[in-house]
Amino acid sequence: MSDSEAAGLRERLVEVGVDLVASEGAQALTLREIARRAGVSHGAPRRYFPTHLDLLSAIARRGFTDLGERAAAVIADSTASPRAQVTALSRTYLEFALDNPGMYELMFRHDLLESGHLGLRDTSLPLFGVLVELVGRARPELDARRVAGALWANLHGLAQLWRWGSLQLATGDDDFVPLLRSALDAHLGPEAAL
Template identity: 55%
Template sequence: MDSESFLRERLIDVGVDLVKSEGSASLGLREIARRAGVSHGAPRRYFPTHHALLSSIAQRGFQELGSKCAAAVAGAPSPRAQLRAVAGAYIGYALECHGMFELMFRHDLLDSERHASGERRLRESSLPQFERIVALVARCRAEQEAAPDSSTPPAVTAAALWANLHGIAHLWARGSIQLALGDEPSADATADQRLDRLIATALDAHLGPVAA
């Protein structure tokens, strides 16, 4: 790797560490440059806009999420089990890397033409994650004799399920679901078990319950 490429990757690495430790609001150009040990104007040599750097940082998040989802489905025996594994990996990543997760779904980065400047657009990293869910929903439908709202396109069902999972992650991270359900540490299930129940309920709502 040449020195130019090394410094570009160094700026992204610093941004990734910063967003994971201090949140997306911490990602100023000057702070990233300071932590990378370069002048405050150096990032402009590699990223024409602040958005271009933020998009490159967020792409790392989608790469990490994609790897976690791929690993999660490796041992899952059926499309339904794979979808449940992807859902668990998705929510798990959201809770583990909340700042990165927030950055990844900023609309101004996802749907940005003017900030692309020759860089790979962020939506080109995000859409494959959604397409993975659509494909699994379609496979689940194919294995079910009677799925609820089977006339609804798989993409629409996948979008509703995705919104459901995203909402679970968002509300759980803030303690809202725990407050609403009255979940206490002394309850009969661990946090992971309660989250798994929520995921199973979301799948049942959008795909129908698993046949006995």
């Protein structure tokens, strides 16, 4: 098999994994099922991904790339206030989590991030760094890293509880935006009236 054919098969395995996680969730990502859907023998993925974690990491990297591109697009307006950019970034994060629950679950699996497979830390930490930088600009007197960490944890909880229907039941809200505003006010202080 030529190098380009090998790269093509490697790419196809990742693409199949991305499609599979989107349609059936992270629990469906077995080597055997990915190989079957890619039309290769069940041992073929091992030639390109020595471990199951290597393949899962490559699939999760796609999610981080997608989320990173979305984030960059919404904060590209350099005329927007740092608070407006944090709001846009937070909303994008929640929309991504709700629209891509399988990928979102895979992306934040502790075992993948801790393993260092395929540089997932190098993919996920820069996005957190963007949030830290924006929080620091919005509230320079605060410890931006801690506030960003608390906000991220809040957003993660909002995404999970919203997806499960718990927040809709508890609050009566049919849109997560009021909860997002409350979370931002809790972490950044109330938004100044214009």
